[in-house]
Amino acid sequence: MFRALLTSRLQAAFTAAGIDLPEGFTPGVVIASDTRFGDYQSNAAMVLAKQLKTNPRALAEQIKAALQVEDLCEKITVDGPGFLNLTLSPAALAQRLSVIVKDDHVGVPQVEKAKTIVVDFSAPNIAKPMHVGHIRSTFIGDSLARVARFIGHKVITDNHVGDWGTQFGMIIHGWKTQLDQSKLKADPIHELVSVYKAVNAAARADEAVLEVCKGELVKLQQGDAENLGIWKECVRLTLEQLEKVYGALDIKFDHYLGESFYNDALTPLVAEMLNQGIATISEGATVVFSDGSLKPESDPFLIRDKDEWKPAPCIIRKGDGGYLYATTDLATIDYRVKEWQADEIWYVVGAPQQLHFRQVFAAAQRRGITTKMIHIAFGSILGPDGKMFKTRSGETVGLLEVIDEAIERVRNRMDEIESNQELYRAIDTENQALNERTLIKPQAPKNYTATEKDEIAHIIGGGAVKYAELSQNRLTDYKFSWDKMLSLQGNTAPYLINAYVRTRSIFRKLEGTVSLSEDLAITEPAERALAMKLAQFAENAHDILDDHRPNLLANYLYELASAYHAFFEACNVLRAEGTVRNTRLTLCEATSRVLKTGLGLLGIQTTERM
């Protein structure tokens, strides 16, 4: 990986030049912000010159003279106020290409120290459908887990299903009084939701109904056999449906340890926290107050009111003895640390829950837990009107509906292309009147079987939905738009998959097995730009986890696909011969491998034809 190599060479150059580095300063090399100047650049001279109060350009020249990079670079220049610009040699790029084509990690180095990372994501609720609100957590979490695994970490994915909570009082009451068995059989979640909604409405109108529901909940919590049976059936039916959804999305979990899994741990946990003096009883509830060890500004158990800091405790047991979300989360942390020896736990949960996690993490740390806990937050999903997409009120869009709609659009696009092919062939080429833009080039007839067409539509449609989410910065609010999410034009999954398809189609045209040699010569600008992009995957794959942002990967893949499309138009592969042909075929193979791997890390599959 060039960045790491060049960085270590740069550091060596400082030593060789006899420049003492100030405390806390490590010179670095980054990918050039402007490719006109080179491939990599370093601002070290300017940063250091500021501290040493010397001339940055002179310093840069001094470093340049000491820099030993003949094997990697063909050009080193000092430009502007003191930029050190490095241009890789074609030979170094070619050597890199050979690695990408052979290595099963396409040239991406493994982490030096593998960590055990638990990724907590998706977390749907029992008896509720997965809706668009679950898109972010599910796709981001899955992608981050894949990336971490790919670069060598030990990853444990855990779906912390919402299978225990106050909503079960209403569901059980509804199950007993108004469940329609035939509807339940046909569409379990749908029936459970309508039962829940009906009871919820009734309870709102009538206090007595609410009391009955509370009673059912207490019976459930006390282990009443009938209620427990109903609850188990709800969980079973919902999980069965969830498996289908995850199957369609190509997402797997190592564990499904829902909230109920920790029920038995809650009472001892609270008792222990009381014993340790971490928790206290306040107004009947058991709560965690600030212990004063943190500065008030960063203490999650304090809130400022005018000029004074007032307590903002975290409740771990209600006055009525009931446990809460925070209690379960603390028990879950215990389990993950003890049973799995987690070095890190990642929570892929929306930004509104930030305070909750700050409190839970702080409470866990007070209990002596040193595992690194990270809340990987993301913005809200907004409706077309720019307002919050609320789950409780109004209609929500089901996750499967979105996927199905996307697949349908892909199918339409495929049909359109097919009919254009027929139309084009039917036209007399001398008939100018019909020579309109709507006509596209007649491709070789694709002759898909029905199964192939289904598979392709599924891969591209599902990929389009995932890509629409993953190509965005997770922190910005997400405006839900069918067109944006399902668009097949521009920076979308179909664009990337199309680049992959183009690589494969070239190899299909070749007779017999192809053997690529290491006789490479990168000469054309489009070849060079593509080779450069390919080499950068080694860096990009690691950078994604710096701030847990899959959109960096999406951006990279888009740029790679773009470079490939440009190369494809500029450099014909099959008509070339000798070294040129071998070089271009190698570029195609490398692109093919990096695209397939990279899309795979986003959870997106590829297809050979489209």
Place this chain on the structure above:
RNA sequence: GCACCCGUAGCUCAGUGGAUAGAGCAGCCGAUUUCUAAUCGGCUGGUCGCAGGUUCGAUCCCUGCCGGGUGCGCCA
């Protein structure tokens, strides 16, 4: 009231100390007897919310304000 997130082209968004701020969509012009046109090339489009500050250098860091959103003791 306090805290957090957001404010960048007509629209949707990248870009968390570097050089002349970038894409996609929309609009306009062009490219195909040639490896998949779900493509490529070009043009048009910006007081990076406002005002200060730090810096050789700020969309990015700090302070204040404006606008939008979310959260804040017994829901998850």
